Amino acid sequence: MNELKKHVVDIQNEAFALVAKAKTETDLNEIEIRFLGRKSEFNALLKGLKDLSSEERQAVGPLVNAIKQEMIRSFAEARQKMKLASVDWEKDRLDVTAPGVKLPEGHLHILTQVQREIEDIFTSMGFDIASGPEIETEFYNFDALNTPAHHPARDMQDTFYIKSKDGQENLSLRSQTSAVQVRYMEQHTPPFRIIAPGRVFRNEATDTTHEHTFFQFEALMVGEDINVGNLKYVAQEFFSRFFKTEVKIRLRPSYFPFVEPGFEFDISCLSCGGEKGCSACRHNGWLELGGAGMVNQNVFVNAGYERNRYQGLAWGFGLERLAMMKYDIPDIRLFHSGDTRFLSQF
């Protein structure tokens, strides 16, 4: 029995000696097959254990198994050493000071950027920011704004109506941010100045300048001595800062039921400065921007104010149209297209 033990240890020593001398992985593979392979002497010894008496098996079995594990470990260790020896430390060195790979990152949508810019300019002029719901009652969207059910001006804006569950309220997707006016006035006493940016909806066919879902912002300034001069000044200041160039303002008489007098609002052409006219302004020197006017006294009464106590100015502009002018964007439908080739430019 002792002879068998000695023989197993001899095999182990021989294997270890050869492993120590091995130069390449191929050498190691050969030695491994010779000592631990299916046809190896060691394997035959292992298989032969079952023919021994149980006492003999108990005497040598654990030793043979331990030696097998030792040999397996020594092959793995030798392979690991060879691998480390083959690394070119200079070439494969990790330069921890090298700049990393920049991952693509998201950014604010161009309309959000423009909206924030508008908010910054107005808040720096002392305006607060107000908001109202996108699903609006007919009262705030039309009636309170001096546009009752039978009024022909309702046809100016094609509205998406919504059936309310209880049939009590006539709900619609608001067609203009002017809907915020009376909501705000019911809660506040003049003097105040606010802007109300937000999403509006109109049931209309889309083209390069019309969307069914778009953004507007309303400006509303109410006090005891507000006049059209304030409107012109605030507008001139805003547009010059927004477009970063001196802009002239032109008001043309127009009609909106909630203002009196009412105006269409033009700014001098950004491309030609309004001097000579160009293709951007259809050769007339002016760009049409939105509606404005002095708040109709009926609107104040609907908000609970005393008639003729206050005066106010109001205007409403399309946010996309402003962004299109500033960044020379040819088609309004690009904003909501989700096309990253467009969006990543801003």
Ligand code: FA5
């Ligand atoms: C109004 O919505 C009035 N509430 C504006 C107003 C406010 C007048 C306060 C007086 C006092 P209008 O329907 O013209 O007006 O729209 C105003 C602006 O919204 C337009 O000049 C345009 O810039 C933008 N706009 C209107 N319809 C669309 C549309 N379908 N797609 C994109 N922008 C639009």
